[in-house]
Amino acid sequence: xxxxxxxxxxxKGRVQxxxxxxxxxxQATARGLSGWVRNRADGAVxxxxxxxxxxxxxxxxxxxxxxxxxxVTEIETTDSELPKQAGFRQVATL
Numbered sequence: 098x099x100x101x102x103x104x105x106x107x108x109k110g111r112v113q114x115x116x117x118x119x120x121x122x123x124q125a126t127a128r129g130l131s132g133w134v135r136n137r138a139d140g141a142v143x144x145x146x147x148x149x150x151x152x153x154x155x156x157x158x159x160x161x162x163x164x165x166x167x168x169v170t171e172i173e174t175t176d177s178e179l180p181k182q183a184g185f186r187q188v189a190t191l
Contacts, residue, residue, distance in 0.1 A: 103132070103147035105177040108160055110170035112142045118187050120164040125185040128152040132180050136190040143191065145177050 108117070113136050121134040121144055130152055132145035144160075146153045163169050 100150060101148055101179060102150045102153050103145060103177040103179045104153060104157070104174045106144050106146065106157060106160060107137070107173045108142045108144070108163070108169055109140070109172070111166070111168040112163065113140060115166035116164045117142050117167050120167075121160070122185055122187055124159055125156055128156055130156060130185055131183050133186050133188045135188045138191060145180060147177070147179050 118134045118136065121142070125132065125134070125144075125146060128148065130146050130148040132147045134142060134144040137143050146156050157172065157174065160172055161169055
C-alpha cells in the first residue's frame with residue numbers, strides 16, 4: 098500500500114451488544130481495509146483501520162453511526178502502525 102494510512106480508533110457509547118464488531122468487519126472489508134476490531138473491558142470498541150486515506154476517512158465517518166442499535170458518543174483516533182496481516186478481522190476482547 099503506497100499511500101496507506103493506519104489509525105487506531107476507540108469508539109465510545111452504546112457499542113457493545115449491538116452487533117458493532119460484526120458490522121465493522123463487514124464495512125471495513127467492503128472498503129478494502131486491513132486491521133482488526135475488538136471489544137474493550139471499559140465498554141468501548143477499539144479498531145485499527147489501514148488502507149487508502151480516503152477509505153479510512155470514510156470508514157471513520159461510518160463509525161459515527163454504526164449499526165442501527167448503536168449510539169456512538171465519541172471516537173478518539175491516533176496514528177497506528179500498519180497491521181502485519183492483510184484483511185480485516187475481529188479479535189479477542191482486551
